[in-house]
Amino acid sequence: MRRWWRIAAVAGPVLVFTLTSQYEIWVGPLPLLAGTVSDPKLVMSAVAAAISVGLAIRLRYPLLALLLAMGLFGLKPILNHFFGKGPDLNLFEAFLSQVFIVYSTAAHTTGRRAYAGAAMIVAFQLIGYGPLLPGALNQAFGEWVFYAISWALGKTLRYRELRGDRLEARTAELEAQREEQIQAAVTDERARIARELHDIVAHSVSLMVLQAGAARQALDREPEKARTPLLSVEAAGRSAMSELRRLVSMLRQPGQEDELSPQPSLCHLNLLVAQMREAGLAIDVDESCTQDGIPPGVDLSAYRIAQEALTNVLKHAGAAHVGLTVRCDGAAVEVTVEDDGRGPSADGSLLGGHGLIGMRERVSLFGGHFEAGARSGGGFRVFARLPYEPT
Known part of the structure; x- marks a missing residue:
C-alpha cells in the first residue's frame, strides 16, 4: 500500500500538469485558469514536456528537475534579446509545478546541494524578472512569497525526516545495546549458577564418595566402624540437598533472595x-x-x-x-x-x-x-x- 501511495504522489502531479498544459497549448485556455501561450505551439509543447519530466524526477534528481522547470524563465530575457520575443508559457499549472519542484528540492537536498538549489532559484528569478523591474515587482513578489513558503515547508519536512531517522537509529542502537546487556547478564548468570552448582555438587559428592569408600572398607573388617563414615555421607548429602534447594528457589523466585536461607560465608x-x-x-x-x-x-x-x-x-x-x-x-x-x-x-x-x-x-x-x-x-x-x- 505504501508503495502505491508513493507512485501516486509522483505520477499524480505529472499526469495533471501534462493533461492541462497540453490541452491549453493545443486547444485553448481552460475556464478559471485563463493561461496564455505564445507561438510556435510545438516549441511550447516541448517546454511543457520538459516541465513534466522535471515533475517526474523531482524526488530523485531535484536539481535537474529545478533546471528543467525554471530554466526557461531564466533564459527568457536572453532569448528575447537575440530572437525578439521568445517563447512564453504563462500557465498557472506551470507556476504550480515550479512551486512543487521548489518544495521537493528543499525536502530532498542537504548541504551543498541545498545551497546550490537555493542559488539556482534566486538566479533564475533575478535574471527572468531583471529587465521587467520595477514594473513587475508586484507579480515577482507574489511568486517569490510562494517559493519561499514552499522552500520553508520542504526544509521543515526534511528536518523532521532527519530527526526521525536519528531517533530511529538511536532507538535501534539502544535496542542493540539492551540485547547485548541482556545477553551479557544471561551469560554472567549462567556462569554464576555453574560455579554455585559446581561448588555445591563437587564438594559434597567428593566427601560422600570418600566416606562411602571408607564405610565399604570398614564393613569387611570392622563393621561397627562403618557407622561414622555413613553418618558423614548422610550429612554431606543433606547439606548438598539444602544448598541445591536454596539455589533452585533463588532461580524460581527472582528478587526474593533475601527471604531464602543465608549463603555460606x-x-x-x-x-x-x-x-x-x-x-x-x-x-x-x-x-x-x-x-x-x-x-x-x-x-x-x-x-x-x-x-x-x-x-x-x-x-x-x-x-x-x-x-x-x-x-x-x-x-x-x-x-x-x-x-x-x-x-x-x-x-x-x-x-x-x-x-x-x-x-x-x-x-x-x-x-x-x-x-x-x-x-x-x-x-x-x-x-x-x-x-x-x-x-
Whole structure:
C-alpha cells in the first residue's frame, strides 16, 4: 500500500500538469485558469514536456528537475534579446509545478546541494524578472512569497525526516545495546549458577564418595566402624540437598533472595574444616579474619574458593597435610591453600578442571589476583586475593 501511495504522489502531479498544459497549448485556455501561450505551439509543447519530466524526477534528481522547470524563465530575457520575443508559457499549472519542484528540492537536498538549489532559484528569478523591474515587482513578489513558503515547508519536512531517522537509529542502537546487556547478564548468570552448582555438587559428592569408600572398607573388617563414615555421607548429602534447594528457589523466585536461607560465608569455615577432617584430611588452619566490613559477595567468594581448593586436594592431591590460611587486612581477603601432595601432572597441566576456572572467575569479578601452581618443595598452592571497600 505504501508503495502505491508513493507512485501516486509522483505520477499524480505529472499526469495533471501534462493533461492541462497540453490541452491549453493545443486547444485553448481552460475556464478559471485563463493561461496564455505564445507561438510556435510545438516549441511550447516541448517546454511543457520538459516541465513534466522535471515533475517526474523531482524526488530523485531535484536539481535537474529545478533546471528543467525554471530554466526557461531564466533564459527568457536572453532569448528575447537575440530572437525578439521568445517563447512564453504563462500557465498557472506551470507556476504550480515550479512551486512543487521548489518544495521537493528543499525536502530532498542537504548541504551543498541545498545551497546550490537555493542559488539556482534566486538566479533564475533575478535574471527572468531583471529587465521587467520595477514594473513587475508586484507579480515577482507574489511568486517569490510562494517559493519561499514552499522552500520553508520542504526544509521543515526534511528536518523532521532527519530527526526521525536519528531517533530511529538511536532507538535501534539502544535496542542493540539492551540485547547485548541482556545477553551479557544471561551469560554472567549462567556462569554464576555453574560455579554455585559446581561448588555445591563437587564438594559434597567428593566427601560422600570418600566416606562411602571408607564405610565399604570398614564393613569387611570392622563393621561397627562403618557407622561414622555413613553418618558423614548422610550429612554431606543433606547439606548438598539444602544448598541445591536454596539455589533452585533463588532461580524460581527472582528478587526474593533475601527471604531464602543465608549463603555460606567465612564464619562457616570451621564447619567446612570439620567436614574435611572427617574425610581424612589433616588440616592446619590459620584464620585471623573477622567478617566486619566485608561485602557479602567477597565473603561468599572467599568461602567458595577455600571450599573448592580443599575439595581439589581431597580429590586429586593425595596429600597428607594441608595448610589453610585466611587473612583480612581491611582492604582485601587473602585465601591460601597449600598441600604436600603430588602437585601438577607430569606434563605440567593443572588438576582441578572447572574448579580452578571457577575460582579464577570469582577472583576476576572483584579485580583481584589469583595463583595456582606447583609449590616449592613439592605439592600444590592456591592463592586468591579479593580486594574490597569496607561496608
